[in-house]
Amino acid sequence: MLKVGVIGAAGYTGGEMLHLLCQHPQVQIVFAQSQSQTGAISKVHRNLAPYLNKDFVKQGSLTDIDLVFVCAGHGQGKAFMSEHQIPSTLQVIDLSHDFRLQGGHNFQYGLPEAFRESVSKAQRIANPGCFATAIQLALLPLAAHKSLSSSPTITAITGSTGAGQKPSPTSHFSWRQNNVSVYKSFQHQHLTEIEQTLQIAQGDTCPPIHFVPVRGPFTRGILASVTLTSDISQSELSEVFHSYYEPHPFVHVVDDEPDLKQVVNTNFCFLSIRKHGDQIHIVSVIDNLIKGASGQAIQNMNLMNGFNEMSGLTLKPSTH
Structure with a gap:
């Protein structure tokens, strides 16, 4: 199982990320970090009550996980990278705009339909807007x-x-x-x-x-x-x-x-x-929120780890 943490888990993209990860057969959510919320995650993301019995944490250990999603606001991706000692083996997928332009902390721009091969070999991904x-x-x-x-x-x-x-x-x-x-x-x-x-x-x-x-x-x-x-x-x-x-x-x-x-x-x-x-x-x-954010991040995670590209992402549209 791939052990993951989510930074900025109380927001819209963080909530979508947690919901999608709960459905993924090859993922274990280790922590969901928030600076604005405490207590049960399901009190904020009420749709997660049947799936996730965990509390928000103020700080999760980066050495206990294989991959971290940074779902915090713009500017927070750079702050996360500069303020933490990032283990060399840790995969990072950042959803802010901080690393989308070429260069800086070795992030690969993560649009799979353009850069699938590079994404599959990357350690750090800048998720597109x-x-x-x-x-x-x-x-x-x-x-x-x-x-x-x-x-x-x-x-x-x-x-x-x-x-x-x-x-x-x-x-x-x-x-x-x-x-x-x-x-x-x-x-x-x-x-x-x-x-x-x-x-x-x-x-x-x-x-x-x-x-x-x-x-x-x-x-x-x-x-x-x-x-x-x-x-x-x-x-x-x-x-x-x-x-x-x-x-x-x-x-x-x-x-x-x-x-x-x-x-x-x-x-x-x-x-x-x-x-x-x-x-x-x-x-x-x-x-x-999904192809434009959290779902695309999970698509990138799948490619980075050799999973089926669609794993955890077979979702039903809101047609009615």
Whole structure:
């Protein structure tokens, strides 16, 4: 059994991580650390009452585990690495944005559909951002085909859990409900990691990405609508995407434009690709807390340890 600890276990991604790990046949949860909560984990994550009879701890021993998930906020990944003596054998998967750009503490960027071989050999993984995951999966096949020649325009809408558990004016129910708003237009923090991955895939400089994020009046999920100009035919486009994702079990290219309910509560990404004149339109949907965070981290854990890639991640979507 792989012994794991979870840092920052009281938040949204920490709770999803614990729930998914409870279902994993090859994992033992040794500790769940929180600085904000004490007592029974099931008092905070009430859905875990049937699965996990443990208390939060203020500090867990890193020498008692094989792998640690760092689910704390941005900036806390670097703090964790600098403030602790990390055993050389300890695998680390960090869910903050601290190590997503190349360099620093030997972290491998953990998008399995782009870097599966490198992930499987890595000791430390920087888990991708949620918007970054949805957008990269929409554009990776074109970049790998050397066909990303025009600037993509992206509008992507996300649920309120993407902002984390700490309350803010724009995550408050009375503001978010029945409301939609744009934020961080053309300057979202995920842009740099998206461009980094696409440049590696294309082997050359990629055109600029124009990205407008949108806050949605729902709790979880991301729908990204991507358009770009290309002279590639619909049949070639379909072949490029199906061929690229054939070895990747969590990405499905579908005929009809997908909706969020097909993927919420799962680690799947559904993609549709349509040609309209010289315009390509790609729709990408994921669950921001699972494929965009905790589920992808477990997918990376599986690859790092030679487990079945889908182990612990055969989940049912919220279709009703």
